[in-house]
Amino acid sequence: MTSLDRIGYLLGKYGDLFLKGVGVTLLLAIVGTAVGLILGLGLALLRNLKRTPQDARIKTFFKVIASGFARIYIEVFRGTPMMVQAIIIYFGGKMIGVPWTYLTCGLFVISINTTAYMAEIIRSGINGVDIGQMEASRSLGMSNFQAMVYVIFPQALKNAIPAIGNEFVVNIKDSSVLNVITVSELFMAAKIASSATYFYIESYLIIAVIYLTLTIIFSQVMKIVEKKLNAPFVPKLRKVFHA
């Protein structure tokens, strides 16, 4: 039996398993990136809280606590492997009675892990926005929060789009570590197929090709999105001159 035969055999017998693996992997990447982005925005906001001399003492106290929390969260989740986080969170959760399945726990882990990375991505996006934007907002009477939400974040988000897209592609690949808590994603599919057939190289070659295809497709999609966003704005002249 040649390698090609083996691959054919694997695809025939475990095709559905691989396909389901692709579905779960994409689900993990999409949910993880989306939830991570939303929570990451909040975390970046907390991380960026600045004390001002006008603040009451209680406000200063909460600001210090909140930004301290954000800092520790980011440090912990970026400083430990997601594989380790998955095991601790899954069994820790079980211990205190969280009724989750492998998949829901996997979704949870990848989301809160991505949150930490997104917070840093958004933060560097925020730092890329000129300080004058904040000063102008404040000079118009906006609160720090309003300025953040209506002026700084929209621009920071645009700055961060390439990095956000990259995070999605990274998540497609990194979700594979969730096989440690037996989430049935693509890596798990190869693990099952290979241990049943002993066709190790072929099983993992199959998923390597699938991972590569997915990442190439989504990298290209991101490139198109970026291009669209940077396209120069052409005003509809008629509208402008009648305005």
Place this chain on the structure above:
Amino acid sequence: MPEEIIRVENVTKSFNGVEVLKDVSFSIYKGEVVAIIGASGGGKSTLLRCLNLLENPDAGHISIHGIHINDKKYDVDKLRTKIGMVFQSFNLFNHLNVLENCILAQVKVLKRKRKEAESIARLNLAKVGLSDRILFKIPQLSGGQKQRAAIARALCMNPEIMLFDEPTSALDPEMTKEVLQAIKLLASEGMTMVIVTHEMEFAHQVATRIIKVDAGHVKE
């Protein structure tokens, strides 16, 4: 005697141990156009930025209509709606078009209805001669147009007083002219203004009073 709007008393401000403003005191009265001149790095901009608390003075008092504003209890955001500010580098909101730049703070801060805010925005944009540019994105404007848009944006908040921080320093002479014209128009309408500038000729033309800031000290 016209009504006093801003009073600055014994204000001191340092950055990293360097005293930029030393015991500065002066007043600004309603309807005045005050030009602040002086050498670069002499504290002109810092002085202006203290007036709406973009910089907090280390010592001294700033009062508006007799109320100390650099007090912890004072609502700075509310104060700032009454003080329009125009920056050297425009600082227009790059993600919004010209019209939206003028609408945002009206809706979010003054809680005006969108429709009302839009008509106020159009009015002020017309005043600075930008009626044909309202739907343009910021990068499509020339420097002079950007600065006029920034003036319109500040005017939309119906400020009692306008602060200009070197409004023409980033502009070439032709564009400087159009911005100065807009400022002159405001002066003719009786707007109280404080203008930090290097344009001596303009200062003499428009200003009712010239304040010279030199090494942290103020001379009239």
